[in-house]
Amino acid sequence: MAASWAMFASTGKPSVAGVAWQPTDPNTNRTMIFDNECRMVNDPDGNARKIGLV
Numbered sequence: 001m002a003a004s005w006a007m008f009a010s011t012g013k014p015s016v017a018g019v020a021w022q023p024t025d026p027n028t029n030r031t032m033i034f035d036n037e038c039r040m041v042n043d044p045d046g047n048a049r050k051i052g053l054v
Contacts, residue, residue: 003033 004021008014015021019038022030029043043049 004032004034 003016004014004019006014012047013021014032019032020040021032022040024030031038031042032039033039033044033046
């Protein structure tokens with residue numbers, strides 16, 4: 001995660017080796033999940049966000 005932040009700060013693009021970051025899309029609301037396996041997930045808290053819980 002720190003490497004992605006540093007890359008974003010220096011280049012404007014957070015992708016680093018092992019983390020394939022994709023641009024945001026309002027239709028899918030893709031979000032990067034930082035965990036043991038980093039991955040992009042479509043709208044992970046979508047239902048809660050839509051009713052104002054997140």
